[in-house]
Amino acid sequence: MDLQLGGKVALITGASKGIGLAAARAFAAEGAHVILSARGEEALEDAVQTLRRDAEGQIHGLAADVTRPADLDALTAFAHDHFGRVDVLVNNAGTGTYKPFLEVEDAELEYGMAINFFAQFRLSQRVVPMMIEAGGGAIVNVAGRTALQTANPPGSTCTGPAKAAELRFTADLADELRPHGIRVNCVVPGVVVTPDRFEKWERETDGSAYDEASALTRRQRIVARHGPWGSAEEVADTILYLASPRAIYVNGASLLVDGANKRSYTRLLREQGMN
Numbered sequence: 001m002d003l004q005l006g007g008k009v010a011l012i013t014g015a016s017k018g019i020g021l022a023a024a025r026a027f028a029a030e031g032a033h034v035i036l037s038a039r040g041e042e043a044l045e046d047a048v049q050t051l052r053r054d055a056e057g058q059i060h061g062l063a064a065d066v067t068r069p070a071d072l073d074a075l076t077a078f079a080h081d082h083f084g085r086v087d088v089l090v091n092n093a094g095t096g097t098y099k100p101f102l103e104v105e106d107a108e109l110e111y112g113m114a115i116n117f118f119a120q121f122r123l124s125q126r127v128v129p130m131m132i133e134a135g136g137g138a139i140v141n142v143a144g145r146t147a148l149q150t151a152n153p154p155g156s157t158c159t160g161p162a163k164a165a166e167l168r169f170t171a172d173l174a175d176e177l178r179p180h181g182i183r184v185n186c187v188v189p190g191v192v193v194t195p196d197r198f199e200k201w202e203r204e205t206d207g208s209a210y211d212e213a214s215a216l217t218r219r220q221r222i223v224a225r226h227g228p229w230g231s232a233e234e235v236a237d238t239i240l241y242l243a244s245p246r247a248i249y250v251n252g253a254s255l256l257v258d259g260a261n262k263r264s265y266t267r268l269l270r271e272q273g274m275n
């Protein structure tokens with residue numbers, strides 16, 4: 001299927017690793033111009049250089065923290081200066097804090113909203129005027145299954161509502177931008193094996209017993225089994241479809257990408273005898 005993404009300009013946040021990097025690679029493979037963004041310059045530069053090797057389109061990177069409005073201004077200006085437009089915005093950067101309700105600190109509560117919902121809102125607000133001027137575009141927000149169900153244990157009272165806001169935001173924004181030919185959809189991944197995310201969960205789950213070598217061995221066993229665990233590439237393929245004109249009649253949707261497996265990371269570990 002030709003996704004008709006060749007020559008399009010795609011701006012992706014959280015693109016130096018995990019799902020964002022897989023999406024950047026996939027857009028580049030379709031011949032799109034890609035702007036990758038993340039905070040850490042080294043990983044970002046590595047990603048840009050790797051993608052440039054085989055890309056037909058232009059590949060750029062700009063370091064930006066999505067929780068800082070000034071960085072989002074700079075990212076938008078960068079896209080405008082280089083291309084004069086953004087055809088596809090992938091609001092992917094995000095993270096979760098999983099801990100019991102009474103242990104959530106105020107800073108974690110605020111950061112959860114800032115990196116998830118606020119960042120998607122703020123960057124879309126900056127990019128949409130360019131899309132309106134160009135006569136259309138596509139936004140794909142990346143949420144997470146904690147938007148819909150409890151990640152238990154150890155609890156998602158902090159992250160769940162921040163991710164749930166992204167689903168409502170997607171539906172409302174799609175309705176409002178429809179007259180401008182801009183589609184807005186959301187991908188809702190289940191448990192996806194990405195190195196940074198897994199290290200975070202491994203540390204949270206193992207606590208003081210955490211040992212890097214054992215955690216890595218366990219992760220390799222998880223990847224080998226595949227089964228209930230998703231990959232970044234599988235989520236990226238869904239992002240590409242929703243961003244492409246092939247999904248012209250899909251708008252305001254939040255699509256669950258979890259292999260129909262409703263278990264959290266810790267439950268999956270337990271069920272597979274790995275915990």
Ligand SMILES: NC(=O)c1ccc[n+]([C@@H]2O[C@H](COP(=O)([O-])OP(=O)(O)OC[C@H]3O[C@@H](n4cnc5c(N)ncnc54)[C@H](OP(=O)(O)O)[C@@H]3O)[C@@H](O)[C@H]2O)c1
Nearest residue numbers: 014016017018019038039040065066094144192194196197
């Ligand atoms: N992996 C899963 O199982 C899973 C499940 C459900 C939902 N999700 C969602 O999918 C999205 C991607 O997750 P992932 O697992 O691929 O993440 P990841 O592997 O941890 O990668 C996160 C990416 O985002 C960047 N990033 C982190 N904080 C940032 C910030 N404040 N500003 C800008 N960039 C930032 C990271 O680079 P720097 O650290 O250098 O900035 C990195 O490029 C997130 O929204 C996540 O909530 C993931």
